[in-house]
Structures are given as C-alpha cells and as structure tokens.
Amino acid sequence: MTERKTNGIGRRGFLKLGAAGVAGAATIGGKAKPAAAAVAGGTMMAAPLPAAKGPRVVVVGGGWSGLTMAKYLKKAKPDFDVVLLEPSSVFFSCPLSNLWLHGVVETDMLIHSYVDAARNNGYIWLQAALVDLDREKRRAYTSLGTIDYDYIVLSPGIDYMYESFGVEDPAEQYMVAQNWPAAFKPASEHLTLKGKLEDFEEGVFLLTVPPGNYRCLPGPYERACMIASYFQKEDIPGKVVLIDPNEKPTIKAEGFLAAFEELYKDVLEYMPSTKIEGIDVGKKKVVTDFEEIEFADAAIYPRVRAARLIENLGLADPKSPQKEAAIDPLRYHVIGDEHTYVAGDARPMPFSKSGNTANSEAKIVARMIAAHAEGKEVPWQSPETICYSAVSADPLESIMVDAKYKHDGTGQGWGFTDVVMINDRSKDLGKANIEWGKGLWRDMFEA
Amino acid sequence: MTHDLDRRLFLKACARTAIATAALGVAGRPGPVFADILDNPPRSRLVDADGAPIRASALEDNQTLIFNYPYKATPALLIRLDRDPAEGVSTRDTEGHEYVWPGGVGPGNRIVAYAGICPHALSYIAHDTAFLHYATGPTSFSDHDHVIVCCAHGSVYDPAEGARVVAGPAPAPLAAITLEHDPQTDEIYATGAIGTELFVRFYKAYKRELRKEYGRKAYKKLAEGDVVALAPEAYSEDVLDC
Ligand SMILES: Cc1cc2nc3c(=O)[nH]c(=O)nc-3n(C[C@H](O)[C@H](O)[C@H](O)COP(=O)(O)OP(=O)(O)OC[C@H]3O[C@@H](n4cnc5c(N)ncnc54)[C@H](O)[C@@H]3O)c2cc1C
Ligand code: FES
Secondary structure: OOOOOOOHHHHHHHHOOOHHHHOOOOEEOOEEOOHHHHOOOOOOOEOOOOOOOOOEEEEEOOOHHHHHHHHHHHHHOOOOEEEEEOOOOOEEOOOOHHHHHHOOOOHHHHEEOHHHHHHHHOOEEEOOOEEEEEOOOOEEEEOOEEEEOOEEEEOOOEEEEHHHHOOOOHHHHHHHHHHOOOOOOOOHHHHHHHHHHHHOOOEEEEEEOOOOOOEOOOHHHHHHHHHHHHHHHHOOOEEEEEEOOOOOOOOOHHHHHHHHHHHOOOOEEEEOOOOEEEEEOOOOEEEEOOOEEEOOEEEOOOEEEEOHHHHHOOOEOOOOOOOOEOEOOOOOEEOOEEEEEEOHHHOOOOOOEOHHHHHHHHHHHHHHHHHHHOOOOOOOOOOEEEEEEEEEEOOEEEEEEEEEEEEOOOOOOEEEEEEEEEEEEEHHHHHHHHHHHHHHHHHHHOO | OOHHHOEEEHHHHOHHHHHHHHOOOOOOOOOOOEOEEEOOOOOEEEEOOOOOEOEHHHOOOOOEEEEEOOEOOOEEEEEEOOOOOOOOOEEEOOOOOEEEOOOOEOHHHOEEEEEOEOOOOOOEEOOOEEOEEEEOOOEOOEOOOOEEEEOOOOEEEEHHHOOEEEEOOOOOOOOEEEEEEEOOOOEEEEEEEEOOHHHHHHHHHHHHHHHHHHOOOHHHOEOOOOEEOEOHHHHOOEEOOO
16 A cells, blocks of 8 residues: 655645744655654644544544534444544534525524534544644644544535636735635635625625536525525615626526526626636726626635645645545545545535535445445445525525436546436425525534 | 433334344344334324324325324324335334334224434424425425425335335434224224334434423323324424425
8 A cells, every 4th residue: 555645735734833843844855754753853742632442533624524424433333433623613504604694594503513513423522623644654733732543534625716716916815815705614704794794885796606616506696696685675775796607507507597587687687607807806896708897895706626734735636626635536535545535525526515415425434434444345325415595585485406426437427316406496495495404413413 | 311211122022023133133143133112102092183083994095194102292194005015124223223114004004104203314293394294296306106205305215115215315214103903993093113212312402492392391201192193284384395
C-alpha cells in the first residue's frame, strides 16, 4: 500500500494556527516533514480525550455528512470509538434556511446541539478543527492536540472560489465575501442575509447561481422565491434579480419557472444564460457577458470547491476543477489508503451536493468502514437525493425531486436513476418539506 | 426507560415465531436475536367514536382506521386488505432483531395493523398532520400500489407482506401490531406489538410534544380498555397525499 505524506500546503495550513510551531518548521527536499516534526520538536500534546475503548474513528466535520457518519459508525460497529471533530459550537441547518429567511420557520428549528448528538449516539464530540494529518502514523493534528486513529473520515463540506467571477485579488475576494456573503455555508452568513432582508429599503437584491456542481442545486431558485415573497409580504419596493449561467434552472425547472411566472412576475427577474465576468465592489455592480447590473444589496454565490482542508492535506484531485478529493469513487477511500475516507459535499462524484445525499451516503460509508475493520466488504449502494424546494411561502407550497445514482462499473461515468420529479407545487409537499428537515435532524441528533 | 416501556425477548412470548426464526440460525454461529415485544401488552377492543365495537365483517376492502396503541400516544394503522396477505414473512426490526410477522386476522386474515410511526426518522400519524397514509394507487415515490407511504422521505411499505420496505430509506418494516378477531362477536382486539425499540425512540424524540398534547402523566401510559379507531381524515386534521 502506498501512502502519500502530508505535503507542504498542509503544513502551511497548520502553521497559521499556532505561532509556536513556526520556529520549528523545517522542509526537507522541498517537502514538509509531517506536522509532528514541524511543531517545536513534536511537542504538540495529545488532545484531551478518554482512552480509546476500541478502534478509533475520527470524523472530521459535524455537518450533514459527519453527524450521520458518527452515529452510523457506532451503529454499524458498536466497539468503534468515534470522535467527531467540529469547531462550531452549535449546528445550524442550511436546509430550510430559505424558509427561515422568509419567516416560515423559526431559528430554534434550525439550530441543534452537538452535545445532544454525541450523548444520544454514544460518540465523543471534540470542539476542534483538524489542521493536519500524518497518514502513515495515523495521527491527526487538531486545534486541541493530536489524536491517533485507526480510520479517519473527512466531511468538511465546501469553500467558495471567488476566482470564478474573475475576482482574483484576495483583498477583493474578502470584500465580496464580507459585503455580500453567499449564505451557502452555515451560519453567520445566513444571519447576515436575514438582517439584510429586514433592513432592505428598495432597489435590486441580487442573487447568483454558480457554475459547476454547486451546493444545493435548487437552493438559489428557492431562495429567489422566498425573498421575492418576503418583499411582497412586507410591501418592499424591491426586486430580486437572479443571474444564472445555465439556460434554465438546474433542477425542477418547470416548477421554478411556473412559480417565477405565476407568483413573482413583478418582483423577480430571472436572467438565464448569463455569465458574471466581474464584480465592481466600489460601485456595487456586476458585469455580465451582456450588461452591467447595479444592485442595492446581494448574496453572491460563487463557484464552490471542496473545503480547503482537502487541498491542504494534499488530497485534492489535481484534475478536479472544484478541487474535490481524489478518492475511489465507489469505496470512498483515498486512493491507496484504506484508512482515510472522504464523504459529503467534498466528494468528487457528481452527485447533487445536498443534505439528503450526504445523510444517506454517510450510512453507506459507515457500513463500508465497519466492514473493512472486520476484513469484509459490503457492496456499493447508491445514495439518495430527496429534495424539496419551497416556491411559495404563504401558503407554504413546495415541489420535489427524488433520485438515485448509477455508474458505468468503473465509478467514472455517472447518471441518475429512479428519478421522480414533482413540479406541481402543493401544500402537501410544503408540509412534507418541513417534515423532511425535522426527520433528518432527528436522525442526526436523536438516538 | 420507564416501567411501561419495559421489554423482553420475543422468544418468551411467541413459541411459534421463536421456532420459526430459530431455524434460521446457522450451526456454529450465534443464534438469532429476537425482536422485542411488550411485556404486558394491553388487550384493547377497537370501537368507533360512539363506543360501538368495530365489526371485522363490516370493514370494506382497503378501509383504513387509526387508533392509539399500544400506548395512549402511539398511533397504529389498521387496514382491511383487498388481497390475501403473505404468510410466515420473516424479517428484522430497526435493531436487526428477527421476527416472523404474525399476519392478519378476520375474514381471509385480511385485517392487518402496524404502528403509524415511520422507523426511518419517526415521522408519524399525528392529530394535526398524518405523514403516513395507505394508498391504493401509485404514489409520488413509487409505482407500487396498495402501499403505506411516509411522505417525509418517501419510505414505502407493503402491508400485505409485514410492511416490507419496497422503496425509500427506511431500514426496517413498520412495527407490527398483533390483532385478534373474536369470531363469536366479530370484534377486533389489538393484543401486542413487535419491534418495540421503535417506541423507545419515539418517546425520546417527541417527549416534549407528547407531554403537551397528552399531559405529563398520561403521555406514556399504555392504552387501556377500549380504544377508538377512526378514519384517517377523522383522526388527523390533514392527511398528506404524496
Ligand atoms: C441555503 C441552503 C439550502 C439548502 N437546502 C437543502 C435542502 O433543502 N435539502 C438538502 O438535501 N440539502 C440542502 N442544502 C445542502 C446541504 O446543506 C449540504 O449539501 C450539506 O450541508 C452537505 O453536508 P456536508 O457534511 O458535506 O457539509 P456541511 O454540512 O457544510 O458540514 C461541513 C462541516 O465541516 C466542518 N469543518 C470544515 N473544516 C473542518 C476542519 N478542518 N475540522 C473540523 N471540521 C471542519 C464545518 O465547520 C462544517 O460544520 C442546502 C444548502 C444551503 C446552503
Ligand atoms: S420518516 Fe418516513 S421516510 Fe423518513
């Protein structure tokens, strides 16, 4: 088995966190030594954890993938000693947050306790971030110390690529991110966006659909509907402008287009087949391939990439435009390393980057890891993407899609299968939409 | 857990099932673990809203009734099938514990009952909204007909086969409710439940809501005496169609 060592970028990511480490940093032949050696003579202490009671599995990231993974690893193999690393103090749900922006659901519905999740499901939550890995020694370097593991699963989600808009300068990227956060990563960005809507006076509220396989395909269209409906409800003389590089909505097109036309004709302008080529930060303008559009406020959603952690650990596929992890697409482990797994939105497979996909996939991956630990193998199974989108808030009405995936045998060519698409919005689907979220939160946080 | 939610091995209670499933154990390997059942299940007669007993022979094909059993706050779903149910279906609950579905009762053994709680993520038939319903035609989630569907994430169950999962994410069938039919009086009794780990999860997940709805003391009590069985539309304000 060939294993790659931590690379230089990984070390840099690590060093940013602790000045103490900088003095001891050394590179050998252009490659960084594993982090242990880089940190002041390897003095990083063990993370404050109880002794492992069985094979230790570290799950990195307490999102939809990691939370499900931690719980179902325990279920699949109760003697696994599972540690979930998540630096946030509270879970905030992206799904259903568009309904929350409008006021259809309350904040307390979206937030959940990591302590509850861990207590109810028999694993440990360590409020720490993974900063580096020594995959040969199977040692994780976290912001709270080292953890030796048998398996590690990386579910760190996404980051944004502002370069996709031609915004290259980090200072400008920061300006865009701070002034018009995309609100496709939880939770501060969402809180800011809600505040913006409440404060909005008049003019254009700009939303964008990214190119590529971005997180939550229907998310930008659902959000456009919810904000447009909010403007109607609050009688705000504003207009939502939704810029989309695609010819039509990337999913549930018929249902969204019907809602745009029938419900929001006066408050929502949908601009398909329109590419953003630049952002004039000072003048609050986006430059498209056709025209310049001024806006009063915005939530600018750039192309997504696998969370930087993946690249920092040297695990990004150099051929992947979204820097997604280089893993065996059917077994989820890093090529040549059956102790390191990647799942959730950081995966390279072209699945819909959705909470439901991450949740159903994590159960499959957990069973694979449990089987591996017992010297067995379980057959590949498709994750499932069940995805509701609210298109009307009052009354709440939704549309939905349910799909699975099939592959060509090698895990390279992928297609949808068993697709059910309901584009006729209905109140029943609206209720099911909320219950969908409640059910998956129960799945992740309750026993 | 509370005394009410005490459990014991299915083995102790149902020799027929125990023998049937024990046969599945392969020599040299640990034998099967049996699904949990209730310790002292109530024997509850099903009555209508006026207190008159439900008569098995009066039920029409595909008629569905909702009643609370085995606990005061746990909904169950009874269906008068329009076809003969499968016999001797052996299956597993969410814990992976085995049981043999006891089948139906009444004319043609066509009256069956299950917990109205989805083992996937516990959506249920609540008084305000029923997330599960019985559909005789194809549904949004599958081409199967004569199925129980959970609208939350599209789990689809076949009530003629022990609520086997035919589509969707559910890891196990709906928990079975055992029934008895008294041929003399034509009355129907609910007599027990299999796979009761589900109720432990249900109470954990909904403790706060159930306490509010049923009261602090009553919410986790076993059903007692007669239980009222209502049409889905009478039991729930809104029965989702999906
Ligand atoms: C507005 C919006 C609406 C959506 N609606 C839906 C919907 O209706 N249905 C649906 O199915 N999906 C929906 N989604 C998509 C869904 O939220 C994502 O697909 C899902 O969150 C992906 O799960 P994940 O675990 O891969 O990533 P995340 O949930 O983002 O979790 C990643 C976690 O990793 C942590 N992390 C990152 N780096 C580190 C590190 N170094 N160490 C430790 N932890 C780290 C992060 O803090 C984060 O908590 C929506 C998303 C948005 C933004
Ligand atoms: S709760 Fe029924 S399908 Fe998920």
